[in-house]
Amino acid sequence: MDKGQIDLVCDVISQNFPDSIYMGCSTGGNIVDGRMSNAEISVICTIFEYPTTQLKLLQYTISADNVVDVVESIKEEIKANPWAKAVELQLTTLGVSMTPFCDAFKDVDPSIAIFGGGAINPSLTSTETCVFSNVGGYSGKGMLVLLMGGDDFFVHTSHVIGWKPLGREFVVTKAVGPVLYELDGMPAYEIYHRYLNIPNDEHFIYNTLEFPLFYKRNGIDIMRSPVACNEDGSVVMSSDIEEGVKVRLAYGDPWTILASVRKDGRDVGVFSPEIIKVFSCVVRRIFWGKEEISGETLPLQSIASTSGFYSSSEFLRTGCCVNQHNATLVIAGMREGSGGDRYDFEMPQEAFSGKVSMINRLATFIDVTAQEQAETYAKLQLTSITDSLSEVFNRGEIQRRITRCVELGRPGCLVMLDIDNFKQINDIWGHKEGDVVIQEISHVLRRVADETGVSGVEAANFDMVDFRAMCAKEFELHGGNALRPVPVIMDVKSPIGRWGGEEFMVLLQDSSLKTAIDFADRVRVAFNDITFEKAGRRSVSAGVTELRRGESADTALVRVDKALYRAKKNGKNCVVVSEGENDG
Numbered sequence: 001m002d003k004g005q006i007d008l009v010c011d012v013i014s015q016n017f018p019d020s021i022y023m024g025c026s027t028g029g030n031i032v033d034g035r036m037s038n039a040e041i042s043v044i045c046t047i048f049e050y051p052t053t054q055l056k057l058l059q060y061t062i063s064a065d066n067v068v069d070v071v072e073s074i075k076e077e078i079k080a081n082p083w084a085k086a087v088e089l090q091l092t093t094l095g096v097s098m099t100p101f102c103d104a105f106k107d108v109d110p111s112i113a114i115f116g117g118g119a120i121n122p123s124l125t126s127t128e129t130c131v132f133s134n135v136g137g138y139s140g141k142g143m144l145v146l147l148m149g150g151d152d153f154f155v156h157t158s159h160v161i162g163w164k165p166l167g168r169e170f171v172v173t174k175a176v177g178p179v180l181y182e183l184d185g186m187p188a189y190e191i192y193h194r195y196l197n198i199p200n201d202e203h204f205i206y207n208t209l210e211f212p213l214f215y216k217r218n219g220i221d222i223m224r225s226p227v228a229c230n231e232d233g234s235v236v237m238s239s240d241i242e243e244g245v246k247v248r249l250a251y252g253d254p255w256t257i258l259a260s261v262r263k264d265g266r267d268v269g270v271f272s273p274e275i276i277k278v279f280s281c282v283v284r285r286i287f288w289g290k291e292e293i294s295g296e297t298l299p300l301q302s303i304a305s306t307s308g309f310y311s312s313s314e315f316l317r318t319g320c321c322v323n324q325h326n327a328t329l330v331i332a333g334m335r336e337g338s339g340g341d342r343y344d345f346e347m348p349q350e351a352f353s354g355k356v357s358m359i360n361r362l363a364t365f366i367d368v369t370a371q372e373q374a375e376t377y378a379k380l381q382l383t384s385i386t387d388s389l390s391e392v393f394n395r396g397e398i399q400r401r402i403t404r405c406v407e408l409g410r411p412g413c414l415v416m417l418d419i420d421n422f423k424q425i426n427d428i429w430g431h432k433e434g435d436v437v438i439q440e441i442s443h444v445l446r447r448v449a450d451e452t453g454v455s456g457v458e459a460a461n462f463d464m465v466d467f468r469a470m471c472a473k474e475f476e477l478h479g480g481n482a483l484r485p486v487p488v489i490m491d492v493k494s495p496i497g498r499w500g501g502e503e504f505m506v507l508l509q510d511s512s513l514k515t516a517i518d519f520a521d522r523v524r525v526a527f528n529d530i531t532f533e534k535a536g537r538r539s540v541s542a543g544v545t546e547l548r549r550g551e552s553a554d555t556a557l558v559r560v561d562k563a564l565y566r567a568k569k570n571g572k573n574c575v576v577v578s579e580g581e582n583d584g
Contacts, residue, residue: 162257187233398497
């Protein structure tokens with residue numbers, strides 16, 4: 001950050017290379033030949049050899065009020081220089097919302113690569129940063145834009161994260177720009193204090209940098225790192241975060257990081273670059289430590305000369321969208337000409353041993369423990385809403401679903417069934433035979449629901465094993481969030497429930513009265529065809545009614561109960577429809 005030192009270096013470059021373009025910024029450390037440099041200042045010289053290659057360096061002053069205007073100027077420069085194939089950015093980002101900046105690039109030719117890094121104060125605790133170049137000099141609020149291109153210039157970009165989501169999911173309930181106020185209605189700081197035991201003191205930034213927030217934006221994984229905590233419990237993030245997004249805490253997994261480097265390294269090797277530029281978040285440097293941080297960039301040096309710096313945030317265009325990243329390694333391979341032989345990149349196996357192996361085992365322990373919790377949660381979820389004998393929803397759950405359907409004004413029908421002369425079965429052949437009959441009518445209901453297409457989803461006729469598996473999978477996908485209901489069982493189109501004793505209730509959502517009558521009669525016929533070992537052939541009676549807009553759930557339930565009563569009164573083993581107000 002010493003302007004005098006920077007000016008001295010710039011003067012030496014200008015005197016010795018008067019026609020050169022130079023650009024730079026304050027960093028959290030420099031990368032030279034794939035390794036973290038011990039020097040405070042590093043100078044990298046890139047020589048473009050092809051006469052067709054063209055470069056143009058631009059420098060802007062940026063603020064929260066003009067970032068979109070700056071992008072418009074850059075877009076005009078791209079239009080005026082159709083040879084441009086790549087845009088490298090170096091900029092001061094702290095205190096400026098970069099989301100509008102990134103979004104404004106969406107209509108730029110998608111073939112143009114955009115990448116770069118944000119300046120950072122070497123101390124990591126100060127917000128003072130700088131950029132400088134031969135076209136605009138030293139600036140504490142600036143952006144450098146290098147256009148590169150030409151017929152023989154080619155670029156390949158990618159990025160590596162390697163951080164894995166940990167624990168439950170939170171919803172951003174209040175955020176303004178980079179200031180995160182609330183998660184799930186609680187002060188954002190409480191999440192770090194409750195789950196990571198991190199105090200709000202002068203070490204907050206160091207203790208939280210390794211645990212960024214993980215979420216999806218523009219279809220890809222994005223990380224956001226905390227940089228400060230305010231007295232009101234709000235947390236200043238390294239970049240903007242939007243209200244309504246679902247986030248999770250994340251942790252660095254060395255094996256995942258190195259596996260990602262290996263994968264992307266192979267792709268870079270196929271491209272056959274002559275130089276590689278890297279922009280690595282300072283969070284990664286802190287995570288690895290000075291002794292091991294080079295482990296993720298040094299392998300790239302075996303492909304081509306690799307240089308770059310540790311940044312406050314990283315920028316990369318993926319598809320049409322420019323994204324501001326954190327805790328990420330952005331890689332840009334460049335070459336002139338058609339390229340040499342494909343480089344078969346591979347990382348030595350010892351890179352995956354030692355400390356890496358230990359942390360990976362701890363991460364595996366967390367994952368397995370979470371899965372065990374998922375299985376326990378699935379059992380609890382299943383027990384709370386199902387009838388253990390019939391393995392369909394219990395009365396509380398089916399009634400809740402009927403009420404919800406009516407409140408939403410969703411069309412549908414109710415079918416209420418009662419096994420005829422069921423008391424006779426228990427009295428003569430015992431409750432064990434009665435249980436068999438109960439289970440069989442449940443199977444018939446589920447089978448007919450599937451056969452007639454009213455079930456909507458496969459979960460309508462789940463069995464205990466499949467249902468647990470679905471709950472566990474859903475639990476795993478949502479981060480072991482035990483406070484979250486399991487969606488896979490909430491989307492059953494036509495839920496079936498045991499109403500009590502030998503009575504069953506079916507909610508046929510989005511089904512016509514004709515469909516409901518056909519369903520009830522199919523169940524009646526199918527059940528009548530069964531011959532039980534002791535009880536022989538049995539029958540079932542059913543009442544059917546259509547839900548009406550504006551009525552209460554209780555009104556509909558009384559009506560279908562009356563229809564069932566009429567079926568019993570009419571001789572049983574039949575289906576009765578309740579259509580009018582006074583047909584009971």
